[in-house]
Amino acid sequence: MTHAPQSLRLAAAPHLHGGNAVRRLTLHTVVALLPATVFAVALFGLAALATLVVAILSCILAERLCAPRSTLGDGSALLTGLLLGLSLPPALPLWMVAVGGAVAMLVGKRLFGGLGGLVFHPALVGRVFLQAAFPVAMAQGWLAPFASGRASQLPGTSLAAPFMAPEAAYDGLSGATPLATARLGDGATPLADLWMGTVAGSVGETSAVLLLLGGLYLVAVRAADWRIPTALLASVAVLSGALHEFDPTRYPGVLAALGSGGLMLGAWFLATDSTSSPMTRKGAWIYGLAIGALVVLIRQFSGQPEGVMYALLLGSALTPHIDRWTRPRPLRSRGAR
């Protein structure tokens, strides 16, 4: 027998791969967010664009400077920046946005060991930090939809220097979000506006319809587990429906609850983050139901107008426990036990 060909290479089985990749998952998520992103820029103009660009750049820069090796290729820094930007008020001072991005990547991601090590979604960590550190700016950063001049000038608050008192946004143009209006008892926002997104709100959270479409795309290309958003939205629908039934004047209806705040963005794009959500299918159901219940609880019975952010964080804190409760049992030892 002669020698083997020079080129015969060794590799470990399996020699086939299904083609799924981390990069594919993140890029699909970015694509799914594009409709809502474009709509956000149309709705809030330069302010939204600047917020998104600063959020993305700060995340990428933080990752580039602090990751032990370049991990930008997997797209997760881009996605985190995009999600952070979409979840912030559009007229938030840009330096705060940059700080949020840095905190998201350094505290939310790097401190936990980077990709795969996280406990909470880094974008949520960035946002919750901003909420805690700059509550006034976060509460005043809203813009009215389709404000005139949005395409040509930035609101004064956006360009505020660090730690200086910001100027007013545009005169008389800042708007109150639907959830805040409802809380103050100023009446309900029309459902059509709420679902289409022609209301004041965070940069990319307003259009429930576009986020829903993006989410369906994400599920269709199998880049997200459909069980989590399904369970989460069902849980919100059932609980808020029950409350509405109990006292229609105090509690908003099902469609208003589903279409407002950061619920759609959170349910489809933040809750489905693979690392901070449970690994088993049963766990995904529990996770979604728990977060949905927390959303309704916080929205209706706490001092906060919006609860999605905290509900997601609490849900992620439950993840290790859910994983333990739903640990798969090997086939062969079933029945014997």
Added chain:
Amino acid sequence: MFGPRPAFSGGIALPRREPRPGELAIRQMPFAPSLYLPLRQHAGSPAVAVVREGDEVVRGQLLADADVEKSVPLHAPATGRVLSIIEQPDPAGGTVAVIHLAPFPGDTQEYPGGPGCDPETASAASLLAGIRAAGIVGLGGEARPTHARLRLPPGQRVGMLVLNGIESEPVFSRVPAILREHAVDVLMGVRCLLKASGAGRAVLAVEQHDADTAQSLLAAAPAGLPLALRVLPARYPQGAEELLLRVISRAPRRGSGGPVEDGALCFDLATVAELGQLLASGRCMTDQLVTLAGGALLDPGNYRIPLGTPLRFALEHAGLRPDPARVLLGGPMRGQALASLDRSITKDTTGFVALDRNEAGMPEPPMPCIRCGECVAVCPVQLHPAQLGLLARKEELKAMHEEYHLDHCIECGCCAYVCPSRIPLLQLFRAAKAQWRRRQPAVAREDAA
């Protein structure tokens, strides 16, 4: 997506290439100028040569034999001269004696066989003896001597035989070839096995794409033969014995005992056909049905290859292109990449795949686990591959086995196939299992065997 539900959770739908008609036909491969016959071609103790260097042997003549319980005899695959018997490195580890046989020219290769055996009149004991004497071992991978599997501990009975007509990996096409060309042998094999095992009935399990062929085989069965057909939706890896028995019985299995306790015994379809053919003709096992596949072959397909044929000769006969990227012993999901083509066709080989550059692809570096849970969803035996992978990196062998039941892993490779981070889970698990086995005291190993 809306087809019939598979009877086990997990598994994957592997892409399956429809074989061209010419590939299905079983082609006889000529004798290589030299045949190399290792004396360990089955699980259990190696055989001992009963011929000496310089002997002339006749096709079908006994070359080596060993202890009756755990071994099977080896016969000359060709009429020729024994050039040497030397210890050589065994691909499975250690060394093994190898008989080097030079066949005489083709016109001297007549193989008349002996008196056939009739399952109607023969006793179960004589059938068992005949199966052993023919040198038959299980063809579906493990290569346990078939007669040893049929010999049950006292007090146990076999209720049902399962004929495994599901390809171990979709790239192989032995099942349709056997159903088409060896229908008579399969039926004969079933009758022999029913008699030898005392089982009341037999079930032939095939996947959807072989349903029609299997149907026509059943139509040819003699009246009164208790053989039923079970068609399953195609899903990898349900050809694994463990899963197939579960699917067929549809009942959760109790304990972790072997298949015999359940009253069902599983045989590879190729083994059944081989057994039927050999017992009917009074011959012994001298060649092996092997699928040669892959883009680096000009003429892939099913070949009947004399035992001991050098792998290089076999691949070149099937049109091996000059520059294969990777040659696999077994299929692409679980097969082992060979460092050299210096091995021969043995009784435990079912197929080889020669991958070209395109198919082999570029290896991608693994990334950290992102806990997506895909591996958990596809694991057909419901283990936790992600957690096992993390433990493997930390070499927590004890936790892997005692807490996460790695010993239940059937090494199908589904977890690594779906992993978006390209973590080599199957490789990690195989290494961890081997390391764990080495750590166990020898006594425990004996018990497990």
